[in-house]
Structure formats: structure tokens, C-alpha cells
Amino acid sequence: xxxxxxxxxxxxxxxxxxxxxxxxxxxxxxxxxxxxxxxxxxxxxxxxxxxxxxxxxxxxxxxxxxxxxxxxxxxxxxxxxxxxxxxxxxxxxxxxxxxxxxxxxxxxxxxxxxxxxxxxxxxxxxxxxxxxxxxxxxxxxxxxxxxxxxxxxxxxxxxxxxxxxxxxxxxxxxxxxxxxxxxxxxxxxxxxxxxxxxxxxxxxxxxxxxxxxxxxxxxxxxxxxxxxxxxxxxxxxxxxxxxxxxxxxxxxxxxxxxxxxxxxxxxxxxxxxxxxxxxxxxxxxxxxxxxxxxxxxxxxxxxxxxxxxxxxxxxxxxxxxxxxxxxxxxxxxxxxxxxxxxxxxxxxxxxxxxxxxxxxxxxxxxxxxxxxxxxxxxxxxxxxxxxxxxxxxxxxxxxxxxxxxxxxxxxxxxxxxxxxxxxxxxxxxxxxxxxxxxxxxxxxxxxxxxxxxxxxxxxxxxxxxxxxxxxxxxxxxxxxxxxxxxxxxxxxxxxxxxxxxxxxxxxxxxxxxxxxxxxxxxxxxxxxxxxxxxxxxxxxxxxxxxxxxxxxxxxxxxxxxxxxxxxxxxxxxxxxxx
Numbered sequence: 001x002x003x004x005x006x007x008x009x010x011x012x013x014x015x016x017x018x019x020x021x022x023x024x025x026x027x028x029x030x031x032x033x034x035x036x037x038x039x040x041x042x043x044x045x046x047x048x049x050x051x052x053x054x055x056x057x058x059x060x061x062x063x064x065x066x067x068x069x070x071x072x073x074x075x076x077x078x079x080x081x082x083x084x085x086x087x088x089x090x091x092x093x094x095x096x097x098x099x100x101x102x103x104x105x106x107x108x109x110x111x112x113x114x115x116x117x118x119x120x121x122x123x124x125x126x127x128x129x130x131x132x133x134x135x136x137x138x139x140x141x142x143x144x145x146x147x148x149x150x151x152x153x154x155x156x157x158x159x160x161x162x163x164x165x166x167x168x169x170x171x172x173x174x175x176x177x178x179x180x181x182x183x184x185x186x187x188x189x190x191x192x193x194x195x196x197x198x199x200x201x202x203x204x205x206x207x208x209x210x211x212x213x214x215x216x217x218x219x220x221x222x223x224x225x226x227x228x229x230x231x232x233x234x235x236x237x238x239x240x241x242x243x244x245x246x247x248x249x250x251x252x253x254x255x256x257x258x259x260x261x262x263x264x265x266x267x268x269x270x271x272x273x274x275x276x277x278x279x280x281x282x283x284x285x286x287x288x289x290x291x292x293x294x295x296x297x298x299x300x301x302x303x304x305x306x307x308x309x310x311x312x313x314x315x316x317x318x319x320x321x322x323x324x325x326x327x328x329x330x331x332x333x334x335x336x337x338x339x340x341x342x343x344x345x346x347x348x349x350x351x352x353x354x355x356x357x358x359x360x361x362x363x364x365x366x367x368x369x370x371x372x373x374x375x376x377x378x379x380x381x382x383x384x385x386x387x388x389x390x391x392x393x394x395x396x397x398x399x400x401x402x403x404x405x406x407x408x409x410x411x412x413x414x415x416x417x418x419x420x421x422x423x424x425x426x427x428x429x430x431x432x433x434x435x436x437x438x439x440x441x442x443x444x445x446x447x448x449x450x451x452x453x454x455x456x457x458x459x460x461x462x463x464x465x466x467x468x469x470x471x472x473x474x475x476x477x478x479x480x481x482x483x484x485x486x487x488x489x490x491x492x493x494x495x496x497x498x499x500x501x502x503x504x505x506x507x508x509x510x511x512x513x514x515x516x517x518x519x520x521x522x523x524x525x526x527x528x529x530x531x532x533x534x535x536x537x538x539x540x541x542x543x544x545x546x547x548x549x550x551x552x553x554x555x556x557x558x559x560x561x562x563x564x565x566x567x568x569x570x571x572x573x574x575x576x577x578x
Contacts, residue, residue, distance in 0.1 A: 027150035028107065031100050035061045047097070050074075050090035061101035071098035078137065082483070082492050092138040099134040100143060103127045103150065117157055119322050124158070125346070132326035135388050136344065148390065155321055257313045259355060259458060263552040264439050266531065267462050267508070273530040273538070284539075285404040288451070292407060294465050294544065296530055297453075297537045306395035306457045307535055310555055316351065319389055323348025327385070329378040334444045336477075336499060340484070354378035354438055355553055379437035382558075386432050396557060399453050399537065402430045405563035406451040406542065413468040413543040414476070414498070420449035420562055431560040435548075443548040445474065445500035450560035452540040456532045459554030464504060464529045468543040473525045475501040504547040532556075 034040060041047040041059075051059065054073070061067045074095035081087045110123050117124070131147050134140060140147055275296045279287070287295055301307060309315045317323050325347050332340035354377050386393045409416040431450065435443075447468065454463075466474060477496035486492045502522065507515050516523040531551065532538050540546055542562065 027146055027153055028104055030146060031104050031150070032062065035097065035101055035104075046088075046090040046093050048090070049088065050077075050094050061097060062105065067098045067101035067105065070094055071102060074098060083494070089141070092141040096134040096138045096141040096143050096147075099130040100147070100150075103130040106130075119158055121158075124154070124321075125324055128154070128321060128324040129326060129346075132388070133344065136326060136328060151321070158321060258311050259313060260553050262439050263460075266551065267529075269529050269531065271526070271528050273465075273528050281400060281404065284401050288404065288406050288539065288541065292541055293467075294528060294530075294541065295539050296532065297401070297539065298535075300399070300401075300537060301455060301535050304395070304397060304457070306392075306555075306557075309395060310457050313351065313356075317348065319392060320347040323351065325389065327380050328383055329354075330381050331378055333377075333440070334442050334503075334505070336444045336496075336503075338484075350378050350380060355436075357438065377438055377441060379435075379441040381435050381437065381441075381443070382433045384432060385434045396432075396455075398430065399455070399559060401453060401539070402559055402561045406561070408562075409468070409543045412471075414447060414471045415449045415468075415543045418449070431558075433558050433560075435556040435558065436554075437550055438553050439550050441550045441554075442505050443546075445502055445504045445545050445547040446498050447471075447543050447545045448498070448540075448560065449542065450562050451542045453537050453559040453561075454532065454540060454548075455537040455557050455559070456534050457555045457557060458534060459550065459552035460534065461532045461554055461556065462508070462529070462549045462551050463532055463538060464508070464527050464547045465540065466525060466527045466545040468545065470525045471545070473521050474545055475519060477501055500545065505549060508547075508549070 041051075047059075051057065059066060059070060061070065074091050077091040078084070078087050078095060081091075106123070106127050115121065115123055128151070131151055134143070134147055273294050273296055275298055276283070276287075278299045279297065284297070287293075319325075320327075323346055326344045327347050327350055328342060328344055329350055330340065330342055334340065357377075386396070409419055445464075445466070477499050479495045479497040480493040481496040483492040483494045502519050507513070507522075530538065
């Protein structure tokens, strides 16, 4: 049974007519006003370039059939452009405006039919899909705020008639053992926390064809964070209570359900990465500029709301409009495998099929997939979900450590030829991405053009890293690798030089094989490794090769940033642990 059809979660919830939303919605009114005005599009709008190509002087997107026709045209233009980053701004804008027009027209249609606006109204799926596709595929194209306001108003009219979890006591296996989830009306979308200036320590987004992944501690206010407070459950596990409006509707109570705890065997670490307990800013900055090696930071995330709230299925459903919000999912073991693919689908489908999937009936840990076997597990990987769903930002403080100036890549570092721009504390925020998937999801051995703080919010990951000084021994792929959809007529290529040809997952799971015979010299290349546990963060220096495997159902968030610290050669960071 799908999550949104689970009567235990959604039983007895009220509904309301969409006419109320149409009458009160500032976003819908603004969209209608803009798209139907005589001056649309204005003379500076990028749309004019595409209108000329279509031999049209103007467009009336709210007239019957026009939005659907032009949406199809823009969609085809975007899909056929390679690489995806080269899509013309005018096609992205047309895609977004046609999406908004179709969303408004769909809402109008259901209002005329007298359909109700409720948590289980299937007709809402189409509207949310138009809005999310505009955000994910076209980045909002100048209509970002308008789209977010539209979604916020939908949430205010749907979520306020549904559950929002106030999580009291639950057992670790998700069965009811005490107080339940209750309804309340907290539905603020929130705003991304503003970046603040670094304090002195002593004063205390390619959804086109497959491509390689070139892919803050500022605390949110109590209101943004939902005034999260830790409580103790009946079996000693902490729960969380969101202190918003008092609950009163006992007919909508349902047991809180945790994400599953399926795990793979814990690996033995031969060359563990050093750990440091909540270092000061100056201690951390000294390490990254002098030793230039990976390090695990512990006890620096103890007050992050996400460590508690993100464990619960209901919380994710609330944040995704009962699971309707679209998310980009990678299908396959690794993006280097031939059967790898991507798709957009509603969050509740991802949760149902990839996170809540039934384990083997004998309760044994499922075997690791290989590159040659079919593997359709989904991975919500390297997605800026915080831009798409801003309220999730309130759950994540920005680590203070990104306000340091890390060193640029050394001359021997593979990213030195094309370094990413600096992200100073005054002109840019760190690039944030979520990594949410089941056990055995992996990121193959690769390097990134930024320094990275990888934070573990749920579950654990095994990570192996190699210094960039050994890049030539790690068998990098070609900068002109044939694209997965390349043909003789269209021999398109992609730059995969940041990814190794070595399948470290096979090496890890088959340690008795003679991998030196398969990849000559690999046995002599030093590496360091770790198990990154919930509540810990791993510093990955710029250009360091790293392989990542989920040891359980897991959620991580990466914070990428660059600076202008001291240049120097990277070390190996290796200490043996027999």
C-alpha cells in the first residue's frame, strides 16, 4: 500500500473547495495578471528570441490549447539540447511560463467541477508536477519566487487539513508504544538562512544526459526550526516534539514511523582517518592549510534538528506535500554502469520503492550488486533539495567551518587546471546537496572541484579516499567519453575525467581477488578510509579522490566551498590500523 493511501496516516482528514484557494491566492492572481496582460512578454524578456524562431509575435498562454502546445515545444527543445547547460534562456523561460499557465488552468478547471482540495486529491499531482518541473529542469527561469509562493499556498490549503507530525514516543521499529503523531498547523516554508560573516575564533542544481558529478553553523531561528526539543522515548531513543499549535483532533492520530534500519556488514578499517572532537575554527583552519588531509569532526552537529526530524517518514511526507513533490532519482548501482538512468518521480514513490522496500524473507542482508547485474534501486543523489523545498534549510545550520579559507589545489592536483571559483563569506553560500538512498548505493571513485564537508544525518557510509598526488595511478576516464545516448549520427561525448575506471566497490566486496593484475600498480597506491556515522562530518580536501558506499538507509548533505588559503602539496593522510 502506498504511503499516501495509508488509512492509518490519513484517515478522517477534512477537505475544502479549490475555489477558496483561487479567491485568496496571491500567486495565482499574479500569474494570471502577468500572462494575460497586453504587454506580455515585455520588450526585455528572453522569450522574444524563441518567439522569433517560432514566427510568433505574441503568446496568449491562458487561451485554450496554447500553453499545452508551447509547453511541448519548449520541452522538446530542452530535451534535444546537449549538453543540457546550453539550453537557451528563452526556452527555459517558455517552459516555465507554460508550466505556470497549465497549473493555473488546471486549478480553474477543478474549481469549476466542484472538486475538493484535500490531502488525497489526485488532481493536485498534475499541478505540483508542473511547478516542480519548472523548478528542477529550468531553475525557475526568473519565476522562482512566484513558483515557491504558489506551492506555499497549496501547502497552506492542504497540509493545514492534514497531519503535520508532533512526534512523541515511538519504538525503534516504528510500532506504536506510547503517544502518537498529532495534527497541528505548522506549515511555514521558511527561508534559506542568511550567510553571516565569519566570527573570530577567539570570540567564540545536469538533468540532461548522464554526466560525471561535478556536482552553513549559522543557526536558524527557533521559529524556522520549529522549536525542536529533544525528549526521551520509551526504549531510550530520543524523539522530537515540534512545539507549534496544540493538537486537538484525536481522529487523525497515527503512530510515528521511522525510516528502516537495514544495514550491511560493518567493514574493518585498515587505514582509518583521524577524528577530532569539535575543533575550534582556528584548529580546523590550521589542519586544512598545513596537513591538507581528510579528517572526521565529531560532536559538532549535536543540535541540528535534522538529526531527529529526518528519521521519520511522516516528516518527509509533510515536507513534500504528502509525497507529491517531484525529486530527481538515479536508477542503478553507479553512474558509471551501462544500465544507469535518471528520472523525476513523486517523493512518495521513491520512499515506497527504494527506502521502504521489503528486505529478503530470510532477514539476511541483501548481497552487494555488481556492475553486471540488473539493479533498480533509486538514489536521490546530489540534488539541491533546499532550493526546491526551502523549509528544509531550517533543519540544517551552516557549519562554521566553511567560513575558513581552504588552500587552492596544488599544481599536481587534477582540478588545478580548471579550478572552481572561490566562495567567500560575503558573496556566495556553500553549494548544498542531499544524498538520500538505501544500503549499497554508491558514488564511484571520483574527485570534485571544491572542498567538501560531508555531514551524515541518518545511517552510515563507508568512504575510501586517495590523495590527488596519485591521480595518474587511479586510471581516470577520458574527457571525451561517449555519452550513454551517443549514436553514429550523433557521437556526443561527456567529460568523465573526474571519475576513475577502477570499480572500488568490486575491490571492497571481493578483497581476495588479485586486483593488481586487473589494475597494475593499484596495490601500491595508499588510501585512507572511514565509517562516517550519524552526527559526524568528514572534511574532503579539494581534488581528493573518494569512493562512497551507503552501509544502511542513509541521508547525507554535502557542503561545498572554496577559498584562498595557502597553496601546497597534499599528503597521503595515512596511518595504519592493523
